[in-house]
Amino acid sequence: MNICVFLSAADLDERYTAPAREFARLLGEGGHTLVWGGSDTGLMKVVADGVQEAGGRLVGVSVDFLAHKARPDTDEMVVTGDLAARKALLLAKSDAIVIMVGGTGTLDEATEILELKKHGKHGKPVVLLNTAGFYDGLKTQFQRMEDEGFLPLPLTDLVLFAEDGPTALAHLEENIGSR
Numbered sequence: 001m002n003i004c005v006f007l008s009a010a011d012l013d014e015r016y017t018a019p020a021r022e023f024a025r026l027l028g029e030g031g032h033t034l035v036w037g038g039s040d041t042g043l044m045k046v047v048a049d050g051v052q053e054a055g056g057r058l059v060g061v062s063v064d065f066l067a068h069k070a071r072p073d074t075d076e077m078v079v080t081g082d083l084a085a086r087k088a089l090l091l092a093k094s095d096a097i098v099i100m101v102g103g104t105g106t107l108d109e110a111t112e113i114l115e116l117k118k119h120g121k122h123g124k125p126v127v128l129l130n131t132a133g134f135y136d137g138l139k140t141q142f143q144r145m146e147d148e149g150f151l152p153l154p155l156t157d158l159v160l161f162a163e164d165g166p167t168a169l170a171h172l173e174e175n176i177g178s179r
Contacts, residue, residue: 001176002033002059004094005047006109008102009039009069016101017043019131021050023098023165028054030169033075035094037086038062040071043100048074061089087112096172097126101134114158118151125175126159127168135161 007020024047027034034051037044038060048058048071058074063086067079080086087109091097099110116122128135139161146155162168 001030001095001172002035002093003027003172004035004090004097005100006090006097006102006106006113007036007043007047007100008106009037009042009044010103011042012101015132016134017046019129019165020047020100023047023100023129023168024050024056025054026165026169027051028056030173031056033057033059035059035061035090037066037090038070038074038077038079039066041069043102045071047100059093061086061093083108091116091122091124094124095176096124098168098172099126099128099135101129101131117158118153125172127171128159128161129165129168130161130163 020043028051034048034056036048039045052058058071060071060074060077062070062077062079063083064079064081070077070079078089080089091113097113099106110128113126117126130136130139142155145151151158160171162171
């Protein structure tokens with residue numbers, strides 16, 4: 001499976017890096033390919049290292065103004081001209097999407113992917129990996145959107161909030177097989 005992971009390129013606390021490292025190991029050991037923003041810094045590096053060390057493949061999609069931070073030892077690296085093209089290519093190259101902890105860029109990627117799914121532009125499974133309760137507030141907001149009629153489909157059809165990597169990966173493997 002080609003699994004797109006949206007996540008931070010910042011150096012983060014162990015409460016975020018340890019679960020990310022575990023998820024990366026699971027991806028690699030499962031023979032999956034990591035499709036990600038291609039950066040060799042911060043949490044992006046932690047996950048890429050973990051997938052590669054466990055035998056998985058790396059497909060990076062960077063953007064021209066961040067190309068100097070791109071990981072040099074990938075199986076494939078593409079550099080796009082802008083963020084919109086980057087997001088489109090990340091989606092096109094993936095079978096499933098996992099959203100890990102991150103800042104405004106990760107939130108932008110997450111909401112675009114969910115908006116496209118809401119409108120039927122893709123049917124790929126999407127998981128928000130809620131490490132250390134990072135996305136509790138967002139989960140509450142999405143639940144309110146559903147409860148008050150802002151979502152045209154059930155929240156559970158749009159995204160799974162997973163508390164850990166094994167749950168996230170099991171959901172993806174189950175849902176890819178049923179597509």
